[in-house]
Amino acid sequence: MARQMLTEGEELDGFRIGARLHVGGMAVLWEATHPDHDGALLVKVPRLAEGEDPAAIVSFEMEQMILPRLSGPHVPRFLGAGGFEVRPYIAMERIPGPSLLPLIEQLPLPFAQIAEVGARVADALDALHRQHVVHLDVKPSNILTRPTGEAVLVDFGLSRHAQLPDLMEEEFRLPYGTAPYMAPEQIMGVRSEPRSDLFALGTMLYFFTTGERPHGDPQRLSGLKRRLWRDPKPPKALRRDCPDWLQEIILRCLEVLPERRHPTAAQLAYDLRHPDQVKLTARARKQKQDGWAKTIQRRFHPDHQPKFARRSNAAEQAASAPIVAVAVDLSAPDPALHEALRTTVGQIMATLPGARLACLNVLRQNRIALDTTLDEAGNNKHLQRLVELKHWAQPLALPEGRATFHVLEAVDPANAILEHARVNGVDHIVMGARAQSLKRRVLGSVSAEVAAEAPCSVTVVRARGAAAEAAARTPETADTPF
Amino acid sequence: MKIAILSDIHANREAFEACLADADRRGAQRLVILGDVVGYGADPAWAVWRTMELANAGAIVLRGNHDEAAVAERGGMNPDATAAAAWTRDALDPEAKAFLAALPLEAEEEDRLYVHADAHDPARWHYVRDAEDARRSLDAVQARIVLCGHVHVPALYGLTAAAKLVSFKPVTDVAIPLMRPRRWLAVLGAVGQPRDGDPAAAWAMLDTASSELTIHRVPYDVATAAEKIRHAGLPESLAARLARGR
Numbered sequence: 001m002a003r004q005m006l007t008e009g010e011e012l013d014g015f016r017i018g019a020r021l022h023v024g025g026m027a028v029l030w031e032a033t034h035p036d037h038d039g040a041l042l043v044k045v046p047r048l049a050e051g052e053d054p055a056a057i058v059s060f061e062m063e064q065m066i067l068p069r070l071s072g073p074h075v076p077r078f079l080g081a082g083g084f085e086v087r088p089y090i091a092m093e094r095i096p097g098p099s100l101l102p103l104i105e106q107l108p109l110p111f112a113q114i115a116e117v118g119a120r121v122a123d124a125l126d127a128l129h130r131q132h133v134v135h136l137d138v139k140p141s142n143i144l145t146r147p148t149g150e151a152v153l154v155d156f157g158l159s160r161h162a163q164l165p166d167l168m169e170e171e172f173r174l175p176y177g178t179a180p181y182m183a184p185e186q187i188m189g190v191r192s193e194p195r196s197d198l199f200a201l202g203t204m205l206y207f208f209t210t211g212e213r214p215h216g217d218p219q220r221l222s223g224l225k226r227r228l229w230r231d232p233k234p235p236k237a238l239r240r241d242c243p244d245w246l247q248e249i250i251l252r253c254l255e256v257l258p259e260r261r262h263p264t265a266a267q268l269a270y271d272l273r274h275p276d277q278v279k280l281t282a283r284a285r286k287q288k289q290d291g292w293a294k295t296i297q298r299r300f301h302p303d304h305q306p307k308f309a310r311r312s313n314a315a316e317q318a319a320s321a322p323i324v325a326v327a328v329d330l331s332a333p334d335p336a337l338h339e340a341l342r343t344t345v346g347q348i349m350a351t352l353p354g355a356r357l358a359c360l361n362v363l364r365q366n367r368i369a370l371d372t373t374l375d376e377a378g379n380n381k382h383l384q385r386l387v388e389l390k391h392w393a394q395p396l397a398l399p400e401g402r403a404t405f406h407v408l409e410a411v412d413p414a415n416a417i418l419e420h421a422r423v424n425g426v427d428h429i430v431m432g433a434r435a436q437s438l439k440r441r442v443l444g445s446v447s448a449e450v451a452a453e454a455p456c457s458v459t460v461v462r463a464r465g466a467a468a469e470a471a472a473r474t475p476e477t478a479d480t481p482f
Numbered sequence: 483m484k485i486a487i488l489s490d491i492h493a494n495r496e497a498f499e500a501c502l503a504d505a506d507r508r509g510a511q512r513l514v515i516l517g518d519v520v521g522y523g524a525d526p527a528w529a530v531w532r533t534m535e536l537a538n539a540g541a542i543v544l545r546g547n548h549d550e551a552a553v554a555e556r557g558g559m560n561p562d563a564t565a566a567a568a569w570t571r572d573a574l575d576p577e578a579k580a581f582l583a584a585l586p587l588e589a590e591e592e593d594r595l596y597v598h599a600d601a602h603d604p605a606r607w608h609y610v611r612d613a614e615d616a617r618r619s620l621d622a623v624q625a626r627i628v629l630c631g632h633v634h635v636p637a638l639y640g641l642t643a644a645a646k647l648v649s650f651k652p653v654t655d656v657a658i659p660l661m662r663p664r665r666w667l668a669v670l671g672a673v674g675q676p677r678d679g680d681p682a683a684a685w686a687m688l689d690t691a692s693s694e695l696t697i698h699r700v701p702y703d704v705a706t707a708a709e710k711i712r713h714a715g716l717p718e719s720l721a722a723r724l725a726r727g728r
Contacts, residue, residue, distance in 0.1 A: 165640055
């Protein structure tokens, strides 16, 4: 096994090595360039000298396995690697700019910034989980930001890929991770739970809000395990003006049992982007930690020991808890279509208990005329639509928290629906086909445009009845999609 | 180089043809057959003839316990296997038997060892069913990668520098890096009689350039293969299990 270190100016498989950027616990980072790749690159070399932690080797192997299999804006692009038989390294795209670490100098952060940063990190975690990977070392220093705004996750040395052998789990009995951010199940040796990353993100949000870490920075296993039975101080106890919605989100992320956290990173991002729609529970207004009686029971009573299941697949879990958006046309009510739309949505929600529903309506704005928010009778149009939207959803009888309601004001309905789907990571759009009319012939079909452009599945619903049958018989529908 | 590895064909013509076609479509440049060309299935003569043809074209072919039983009677098999072996002996001509009898028990190529069963003592036909069996095989040989069959359920075992073993159930169609310098033992699924609950025929592609192994599953005409087994008068259970993949 080669052990010699790199030096500046050296060439390695076509990578020209530049300045040494960082010496970490397990690896050294070098700046590099390559004639085939634009811009600055990064070469990561594991620390293999005698006496170094053997985890350095295994975590390097894991990163070498996982990084080439990841794609998208939320990870650095993989460019090449060398194995242990010659000289081990991983080359990747270098993301310019600092990690989230400098934010810690400015704590506590404004609430809007906490939600904004949190939502971007949740987007990145969602993208990772959909690629079958749990990160397991989410912390400010492992999160970079692209100039275009996307959060980028780095360092997959402790990560776990559901479809590849887990070399970490077999090698080490002690949990590996970063003490303040490790989820309870991770401390107990579970490495397959995507919601461990949500716990870590919750820890970051707590830190950003209060300036303190919810469980400190314990250095021993016994100290790490304390978070299994001792709840953190509620953020409001440290920052009195912490809004209910933010405390609700943070404490939900920090739940001991993963099942009590948000089902997916996408659903967490959704909450962070729609504070007014967060379902508040007892967590939201908690002022102090649980009392000693409750805590002692959690610590010592055998019936209160948390049980952690091993999950098989991060991506499967994401698929079972999708965000479904239903676009309801309230401008020209069609009772048969409304009913058909509700039936379809009801069936989806009944099949997938983890799913949440975003009910959308587009309030059309005129391109030229200056719109007023009031109609001729002086009613607030936006509010009126919201009331009608809730009325449409009422027969679905969804509990609070499973459905949210959004009136989007836009010139182009299709664009507004598509934009909402993109920004919020919607998995499935359900909408009605507009009835045959002069308007549709002139404007084209909104559902056709959404179906063609959407980043996700689209179901277009039609009412089957006398009116629909008659419309289907007219010749012009033959070549009009939807 | 992309190497297609097939094991446990068991005289199932429909499954064998489907796997060969799939391997060809995926760009296999070399073929290795890990034994048990015959036994259980209704097309032993065709399976041996096709295998001879492939061997003449450069394929590595090894001997399995059922190939051995098709040449001369041997004990230690369950009643269904014994009945199938007797039927197979009658169905094969002397040339086919001579071909099977002459097959080697193992073959080594670069950093790889091919063998039908446990590499520790190939002639005893022990199964590699768990990490301890895998360790015994890996300890007995020098090769970095050992590829075997016999169990009819795909599995992968990796040995670390600290002599610890990782065991892993391979996911279909996902390339698994057999990281260097770790040592690995892969148990292939069966072409002709899968037993992991998935009736689709199993084979594997090894890409030596990237050191990646991928398990592929191919649907084939199970009904025809099962019908032929019934028509030949072989035990019903051998026909029925193909549809269950157990």
